[in-house]
Amino acid sequence: MELEQHIKIAVDAIVFGYTENSLNVLLIKQKYGILKNQWALVGGFVQDNETLNNAVNRELQEEAGIKVNYLEQLFTFGDKLDRDPRFRVISVAYFALVNSSKLILKADTDAEDAKWFPIKELPPLAFDHEEILQTAHQRLKNKLTYQPIGFDLLPKEFLFSDLENLYCTILEKEIDRRNFRKKILSFGIIEETEKFSPKKSGRPAKLFKFNKLKYNKLTNEGFLFEINFA
Amino acid sequence: MELEQHIKIAVDAIVFGYTENSLNVLLIKQKYGILKNQWALVGGFVQDNETLNNAVNRELQEEAGIKVNYLEQLFTFGDKLDRDPRFRVISVAYFALVNSSKLILKADTDAEDAKWFPIKELPPLAFDHEEILQTAHQRLKNKLTYQPIGFDLLPKEFLFSDLENLYCTILEKEIDRRNFRKKILSFGIIEETEKFSPKKSGRPAKLFKFNKLKYNKLTNEGFLFEINFA
DNA sequence: CCAAAAGTGTTCATCTTACACCCATGG
DNA sequence: CCATGGGTGTAAGATGAACACTTTTGG
Numbered sequence: 001m002e003l004e005q006h007i008k009i010a011v012d013a014i015v016f017g018y019t020e021n022s023l024n025v026l027l028i029k030q031k032y033g034i035l036k037n038q039w040a041l042v043g044g045f046v047q048d049n050e051t052l053n054n055a056v057n058r059e060l061q062e063e064a065g066i067k068v069n070y071l072e073q074l075f076t077f078g079d080k081l082d083r084d085p086r087f088r089v090i091s092v093a094y095f096a097l098v099n100s101s102k103l104i105l106k107a108d109t110d111a112e113d114a115k116w117f118p119i120k121e122l123p124p125l126a127f128d129h130e131e132i133l134q135t136a137h138q139r140l141k142n143k144l145t146y147q148p149i150g151f152d153l154l155p156k157e158f159l160f161s162d163l164e165n166l167y168c169t170i171l172e173k174e175i176d177r178r179n180f181r182k183k184i185l186s187f188g189i190i191e192e193t194e195k196f197s198p199k200k201s202g203r204p205a206k207l208f209k210f211n212k213l214k215y216n217k218l219t220n221e222g223f224l225f226e227i228n229f230a
Numbered sequence: 231m232e233l234e235q236h237i238k239i240a241v242d243a244i245v246f247g248y249t250e251n252s253l254n255v256l257l258i259k260q261k262y263g264i265l266k267n268q269w270a271l272v273g274g275f276v277q278d279n280e281t282l283n284n285a286v287n288r289e290l291q292e293e294a295g296i297k298v299n300y301l302e303q304l305f306t307f308g309d310k311l312d313r314d315p316r317f318r319v320i321s322v323a324y325f326a327l328v329n330s331s332k333l334i335l336k337a338d339t340d341a342e343d344a345k346w347f348p349i350k351e352l353p354p355l356a357f358d359h360e361e362i363l364q365t366a367h368q369r370l371k372n373k374l375t376y377q378p379i380g381f382d383l384l385p386k387e388f389l390f391s392d393l394e395n396l397y398c399t400i401l402e403k404e405i406d407r408r409n410f411r412k413k414i415l416s417f418g419i420i421e422e423t424e425k426f427s428p429k430k431s432g433r434p435a436k437l438f439k440f441n442k443l444k445y446n447k448l449t450n451e452g453f454l455f456e457i458n459f460a
Numbered sequence: 461c462c463a464a465a466a467g468t469g470t471t472c473a474t475c476t477t478a479c480a481c482c483c484a485t486g487g
Numbered sequence: 488c489c490a491t492g493g494g495t496g497t498a499a500g501a502t503g504a505a506c507a508c509t510t511t512t513g514g
Contacts, residue, residue: 078282202492432465
């Protein structure tokens with residue numbers, strides 16, 4: 001087979017954040033180039049001498065100035081020949097989670113702008129990024145029920161009510177507070193701290209933290225995380 | 231960014247088949263080229279004007295002469311820069327299932343040979359194909375428990391005992407016959423036929439078939455397939 | 461009548477669901 | 488003392504696990 005291949009390979013990252021009952025997505029707007037003034041996912045072309053993983057992390061750093069808590073390959077988009085109008089581009093999409101509450105995004109520089117958008121209020125997106133985003137959103141919803149990735153969207157120490165709201169918000173379900181707490185605690189993978197939350201009103205709430213080591217240990221012993229309410 | 235990218239993109243397919251209590255993988259051996267006399271996964275480079283899906287299906291046709299029952303994207307392997315000693319190749323791997331019992335593989339031609347190997351008796355494989363195969367094997371085991379893909383490894387009409395053995399073999403577990411049957415039947419997605427199996431000995435067994443339409447319908451209504459025995 | 465595989469029900473334990481009241485704090 | 492959100496238990500129903508004997512056929 002003659003190897004005259006002219007396909008370019010890119011990576012794109014869908015970065016999710018969570019704040020105050022809202023699931024958010026990180027988007028960037030470039031001021032120059034083909035994406036001028038259009039909102040798009042973080043991403044770019046892969047360099048000859050870097051791994052796919054390095055490529056995504058580099059783009060996350062360069063375009064938004066962030067490091068993420070969770071990163072996994074999502075899907076490779078290569079079934080539309082004209083995704084990019086310039087030439088054939090295949091994009092390996094990554095799914096990322098970050099605790100956005102105290103995260104400082106790269107400011108509005110000369111070259112680009114980076115912002116969080118609630119998933120319910122997305123602007124029009126470049127290329128097929130809308131489709132990629134929907135795929136990621138679905139993955140998040142599914143994965144939340146069988147892997148403890150919700151913790152990667154929260155601060156290290158968090159309130160039970162925040163965890164519960166995160167599940168309710170992302171899964172778009174009502175969840176019984178007592179049953180939720182009972183189930184999560186029964187796993188034995190989160191721990192009470194001695195601290196209490198600074199609250200405006202109401203009874204003070206304990207802060208909890210996720211014990212990842214314990215989770216890994218239990219997983220090796222056959223434990224399966226699962227949250228699946230009616 | 232200057233676009234002097236020299237990465238090649240390939241597809242590879244891990245094709246699983248099942249016969250007589252053995253899970254098998256389809257491998258090919260080329261007689262010429264870099265893969266000369268090495269067993270490898272079905273695969274090859276993507277052409278400029280074809281989708282990824284077309285590329286896998288073309289390779290399956292060209293190298294093994296088969297059409298598969300089930301095909302999904304598995305993972306994109308691009309984190310080892312020297313997977314291929316010739317130049318940088320990123321491979322989009324696909325996961326495929328086929329009813330191999332009556333399938334005729336492409337014969338031993340001048341150019342190549344295609345054969346089934348029990349997963350327990352694999353030969354040494356080219357490149358990082360061993361790793362790709364293990365990833366696919368894990369996917370198969372997981373997916374079998376939450377999607378009705380086992381049927382894609384069996385003939386259209388099959389015995390309950392074959393289905394049960396398939397699960398036991400692939401999941402490497404003992405499963406109680408009564409509980410298994412009860413559970414599968416409770417889903418309402420498989421149907422009795424009027425036919426009986428030609429058996430050597432023992433009581434004749436009814437043939438069953440999977441009703442995919444019914445499954446799709448139920449899935450839309452919120453039904454979740456799940457097989458998960460102790 | 462014997463060997464071989466198919467077919468079938470019940471009981472007990474566990475997990476899931478539904479549901480409502482008291483508690484601690486700040487203003 | 489009131490408003491606000493935090494914290495907790497129980498009973499009924501559904502699901503899962505364990506377990507052994509009878510049926511049908513061919514040889």
